[in-house]
Amino acid sequence: MPTELEELLRRSLHAEADQVEPRTDGLRRIRERTVRPARVRWQWRTPVLVLAGAAAVLAALVAAPSVLPSLASPPAGTTAAAPAPPGPTPIPAAGVNDMRTVWPYASRADGFRDAPTDQAAGTYGDLTKPDLVALRFVGSYLGPQSLTARSRGAHLAGIGIEVSRAGTPISLIYLVRVWVGDDAPYVVVDAEAPDGSLTLDRILPPSGAAVTARGTLDAPARLDVRLTAPGGELARVDRPAAAGTWSERLTGTGAAAVTAWTTGPAGVTAFVARPVGSA
Amino acid sequence: MTTVAAGEFGLAAETTTVPVLTRPAPRIAADDAVTALYLAHYRGLVRLAALLLDDAGAAEEVVQDAYVRMHGSWRRIRDPQAAVGYLRTTVVNLARSRLRHQQVARRHAPAPLPDAPSAEQGALDRLEHRRVIVALRALPERQRECLVLRYYADLSEAQIAAAMGISPGAVKSHASRGMAALRSALEARRAD
Numbered sequence: 001m002p003t004e005l006e007e008l009l010r011r012s013l014h015a016e017a018d019q020v021e022p023r024t025d026g027l028r029r030i031r032e033r034t035v036r037p038a039r040v041r042w043q044w045r046t047p048v049l050v051l052a053g054a055a056a057v058l059a060a061l062v063a064a065p066s067v068l069p070s071l072a073s074p075p076a077g078t079t080a081a082a083p084a085p086p087g088p089t090p091i092p093a094a095g096v097n098d099m100r101t102v103w104p105y106a107s108r109a110d111g112f113r114d115a116p117t118d119q120a121a122g123t124y125g126d127l128t129k130p131d132l133v134a135l136r137f138v139g140s141y142l143g144p145q146s147l148t149a150r151s152r153g154a155h156l157a158g159i160g161i162e163v164s165r166a167g168t169p170i171s172l173i174y175l176v177r178v179w180v181g182d183d184a185p186y187v188v189v190d191a192e193a194p195d196g197s198l199t200l201d202r203i204l205p206p207s208g209a210a211v212t213a214r215g216t217l218d219a220p221a222r223l224d225v226r227l228t229a230p231g232g233e234l235a236r237v238d239r240p241a242a243a244g245t246w247s248e249r250l251t252g253t254g255a256a257a258v259t260a261w262t263t264g265p266a267g268v269t270a271f272v273a274r275p276v277g278s279a
Numbered sequence: 280m281t282t283v284a285a286g287e288f289g290l291a292a293e294t295t296t297v298p299v300l301t302r303p304a305p306r307i308a309a310d311d312a313v314t315a316l317y318l319a320h321y322r323g324l325v326r327l328a329a330l331l332l333d334d335a336g337a338a339e340e341v342v343q344d345a346y347v348r349m350h351g352s353w354r355r356i357r358d359p360q361a362a363v364g365y366l367r368t369t370v371v372n373l374a375r376s377r378l379r380h381q382q383v384a385r386r387h388a389p390a391p392l393p394d395a396p397s398a399e400q401g402a403l404d405r406l407e408h409r410r411v412i413v414a415l416r417a418l419p420e421r422q423r424e425c426l427v428l429r430y431y432a433d434l435s436e437a438q439i440a441a442a443m444g445i446s447p448g449a450v451k452s453h454a455s456r457g458m459a460a461l462r463s464a465l466e467a468r469r470a471d
Contacts, residue, residue, distance in 0.1 A: 005458065005461065005462055005465075006430065006458070008407065008411060009411055009415070009426065009430045009458075009461065010430045010431070011404075011408065012407070012408035012409075012411035012412055012415075013330060013412075013415075013427060013430055013431040014431065015404075015405070015408045016329075016330060016408065016412050017326035017327070017329065017330055017431060018326075020325060020326045020329040020335045020338065021322075022321060022322055022325040022335075022339055022342075023339065026317065026321055026325075026339065026342075026343060027313075027314065027317045027321075029343055030313060030317065030343050030346045030347060030350070031310075031313075033343070033347045034309070034310070034313065034346075034347055034350040034351075095310060096308075096310065096311060096314070097308055097311065153319050154315045154316055154318070154319035154320070154359050154363075157308070157311035157312060157314070157315050158311075158315055159315065159318060159319065176311075177314065180310070180314055
């Protein structure tokens, strides 16, 4: 039980802290300092590494000349190592890496390119408010519903927004900004059911025009699955589903995302989404 | 029609922990991590630093330093949850260091109290809060840090211990002595 002095101290600290409002250029100032030192470091590191590499090669040639043939061609019966998978691709001028996304664009790079125009036209409303983006995304599938949004704080490289229907959480929406800055629009990367009652596996790149979506259900429910492209819906399935694993093969050209949700007697109970061909 | 629950977005981003993931977390680039942690925690950390330093401008510099250091150490940290603890610890250490280097004599010369308030309750509250803050700033460094981390940041003893680099037992001791000193200081001021 807090004492009177503890309560007074708590109120005083919060009143004092609430008077402090940071300036809005904090991120830019941090960015300036995280970019420059890296370049400086490499200016002196590069020649050192080149010299070290050359010394290592010379040492290897002197100590083990018999290694040379094996470098020219792999021995019979062996296969060359697979090339390393490509790393994240930076979006030039955005200061962030590209990734597949669900809504309203098929990728972060598309958002970087198109969001300024769409923002000006009001195509998707205000994309700089992650809670509104999450609500609009879920609402665009479920139609008129009483949905509420609540921040779940930092989530991976972006922010998590929990969307609830009638007070019950139905989805955790993961969003990222399309460039660095307080004014940058958000895009939806994926969505999960907070209670895990409905899951949707990673969607592999389409085979031809066909996309296979699969996941699990922890109880029988009505299951809706949609295949979408930025221009609209490509295919849909709406059926009763039993508990356990579920799978649907959907067809459509230019597929960007799969969404799925379950409906019980009281309404929607879980909502999930994933980009097609996500890493 | 979609609605946003009033007041649910904003501060929650600073106080809610990162949700548990049901899939392995992918590697996050340091730049992206800085952006995410800036959006979620920058304001709260600046306010925390301002309480430790009594200087909003210096508080911002200290917190920006902490983010730059986190960016440089990201290969070792990686986890956003661990990064919040790293940022908090760095802010406490940098604030302490700045106070020492500047040899701030503020604790020996408390800031003057505001002019005599009106009889309104709000003004009385503000005066009382000001008295508490002035008394807090006169406390020894560790006691003041303990009380700020506990009663402003709402951290547990273990979290305070991690942020300050001391044992949980020492946290308990500093907090207890700090509260006793604060009580005496406030009673002495009332008696003046």
